[in-house]
Amino acid sequence: MKSIKVALVGQPNVGKSTLFNSLSGINQYVANYPGATVEFMEAKVKYKNRLLNFIDLPGTYSLNSFAQDEKITVDLINKNKPDIIINIINSTSLEQNLYLTAQLMELNIPLVLFLNMSDIAASKGIFIDCNMLSEKIGIPVISGVAKKKIGIDELLEELIKSYDTKRSPVYMPYSPELESHIKKLSSIIKKFSKSENPRLDAIKLIEDDTPHKEFNAEIVDAVEKIKDEIKEMTDIDPAGIFLKERYRIFSKFESQCLRRENVKKKNITPVIDSIFLNRFAALPLFFLFVYIIFQIVFSLGSPMIEWIESLFDYISASISSLWPADSDSLLRSVIVDGIIAGTGGVLVFAPNVFLLFLGIAFLESSGYMARVAVIMDRYMTKIGLSGKSFIPMVLGFGCNVPAIMGTRIIGNKRERFATILSIPFMSCSARLPIYVLLISIFIDGNNYKALTLLIVYLFGIGAAMITAKALRLTVFRGDGNPLIIELPDYSLPSIKGVLIQTWERGKHFLLRAGTIILAASIILWALTTFPRHSADDGIKVLQVENSYMGQIGRVVEPAINLMGGDWRIGSAFVASLAAKEVFVSQLGILFSLSGDKACLVSTESDTALQEKISETYTLPAVLAFIIFMLLSPPCIATFAAIKYETGAWRWSIFQYIFMTIVAFSASVIVFQLGRIIIAA
Secondary structure: OEEEEEEEEEOOOOOHHHHHHHHHOOOEEEEEOOOOOOEEEEEEEEEOOEEEEEEEOOOOOOOOOOOHHHHHHHHHHHHOOOOEEEEEEEHHHHHHHHHHHHHHHHHOOOEEEEEEOHHHHHHOOEEEOHHHHHHHHOOOEEEOEHHHOEOHHHHHHHHHHHHHOOOOOOOOOOOHHHHHHHHHHHHHHHHHOOOOOHHHHHHHHHOOOOOHHHOOHHHHHHHHHHHHHHHHHHOOOHHHHHHHHHHHHHHHHHHHHEEEOOOOOOOHHHHHHHHHOOOOOHHHHHHHHHHHHHHHHHHOHHHHHHHHHHHHHHHHHHHHOOOOOOOOOHHHHHHHHHHHHHHHHHHOOHHHHHHHHHHHHHHHHHOHHHHHHHHHHHHHHHHOOOHHHHHHHHHOOOOHHHHHHHHHHOOOHHHHHHHHHHHHHOOOOOOHHHHHHHHHHHOOOHHHHHHHHHHHHHHHHHHHHHHHHHHHHOOOOOOOOOOOOOOOOOOOOOHHHHHHHHHHHHHHHHHHHHOHHHHHHHHHHHHHHOOOOOOOHHHHHHHHHOOHHHHHHHHHHHHHHOOOOOHHHHHHHHHOOOOOOHHHHHHHHHHHHOOOOOOOOOOOOOOHHHHHHHHHOOHHHHHHHHHHHHHOOOOHHHHHHHHHHHOOHHHHHHHHHHHHHHHHHHHHHHHHHHHHHHHO
């Protein structure tokens, strides 16, 4: 069976991911490419005795590798050359989208255009003659609606046809004068280098998009001479000549292939934007939407958590019954007190995590999340960033690692680094189980729980903003870039697309629970079980205190006492350095091994672990624990991601030290003030 590698390339907000979901269904998987520090989605689909390997590349406005995300797309295309490229285009913005098409045509790779959102274009009175457009630019053009799977079959047929007929790539028909310069430089490059695509290199050298040091002196001299000739002939800077040429050509094509009609149907997007982007209503509405998501997280998540908890309780009791009641079996202990109490204590919060991802996916797919960048831009500029920085920050609510990698959309290096070092203050999904556990201890009613959770998240956002401002005033001083972003029309999200996106993000939580958390739970159980002193139930607490983890907790206990904690909380803080969810696991293991029943967590106030925490620690102390886990350094994976994205360990180390100081100081202040207020 022949395998065909197909890359999906398009500008942001053109429905690229929706098309990928429609083409791949449930056959998606995460892939890593050599030299890349970010994960990409791939899918292998069998179609007419062909194996189509679809690759979903990052959205990019152009292939000029100035911004980090653009460079990634270019590098992946060059290093893992696809057989065919699908260029997804928003039918409502043909001329703007065709600029990227012009650059893709220079890659010497067969290309197929997919005009997406044709239904929205038609509703606006925009009709594109695909046959004429295909004839003008010399490449196949398919019109469709990815969300409704319209045009998918035609697209698949065209992919097979293009591959089987070995359709030759075509080039952009620039003006005769510019073409002569391109051909002249291409021949020189071919003569003095081993370039695989001399024409592309010639264009990039004229555009100043390729370092001259990669070529020898003969080529560099020829480039400078040709650039002088172009400027003398056109009176235009050579770096901008292709920009002008591409828009000239596609403006002509658009006038020939696109027809506009007056439609009576009113576009609802401007009406909605008049409310959602209103100067006074925009921010309150954004917070309202976030509150609604948190309300759903608690209201729908609580019953599910109870069901999962009951399942783990049953499993724990069933396994324990295999041994005598007074058994001191290490095997029983590692299964019940280690694996079930540790991993199970985290897995019960899976409904909350998936519901959070579901809400975020819905906002993204509806077109609202792009508006969030615009809404926040006026506030972000006050701290030296742009609204574009808030997009990866919002992604940080899911996981800090992809959020940090998402900063590649920020072209300004100083803004990007300031954003990277601020993102870990955004509460990732790993912290959510901790918040749900601790908030449920002293807050009754889902409405108040959702409001409290919103306040916690806002506190983290505030910390991120203050950090970014401080960094932009000191380490990363410099001018910022204005926000330039295309706002897609509002649309009803595809249920399938939202569910796929939710699963792709949520399954990482399950994988972490099944790998990292499982391994950490077993290690923490061992550290809390050994060295063994006695099997006598009467001294189980002494056993835990004198274990290796207990000794670690005792070392940090003097500092933890200042925030109302003890050696158990101290050991849980230390354990959470590997992964935040381990905080819950460690407390479950500690109280389980201390003689209490296996403590799996529920949102009910009378459940075992919550009950033990409320009996052991005061309200100010619990609040301090929440603040510490909110502001403390992220997991090891985030630590590594910061190093990769900044290119230096010093920024990762700086952030860890800085966040530890901030978290400890804030937690101590919260506990001490809370204690004073209660005493008064």
